[in-house]
Amino acid sequence: MAESILEKADAQVAESIRKLSRATSAMAEAIDEGAGAIKLAVKRSGDLAEELMDDTAQRVKRHPVEAMVATLALGLVAGVFVGWMVSRK
Numbered sequence: 021m022a023e024s025i026l027e028k029a030d031a032q033v034a035e036s037i038r039k040l041s042r043a044t045s046a047m048a049e050a051i052d053e054g055a056g057a058i059k060l061a062v063k064r065s066g067d068l069a070e071e072l073m074d075d076t077a078q079r080v081k082r083h084p085v086e087a088m089v090a091t092l093a094l095g096l097v098a099g100v101f102v103g104w105m106v107s108r109k
Contacts, residue, residue: 080087
């Protein structure tokens with residue numbers, strides 16, 4: 021009787037180890053897939069940023085006066101806003 025209990029316990033331990041092994045493999049696979057997705061997203065973001073910089077450079081070359089006026093206007097707005105924030109205190 022003691023042997024049958026030990027055999028059952030041994031079988032349950034073996035089954036638990038198999039389940040744990042499968043769960044570990046599934047988690048490792050999920051982590052690998054997540055890492056791959058993150059790498060792809062970072063690569064796409066870098067490509068999009070590079071494309072945006074190229075497009076901006078081309079736009080400034082085609083329309084230099086408008087680019088300078090827009091930059092001046094943005095700088096003035098930012099300066100007025102910062103000055104207003106500082107003077108509020």
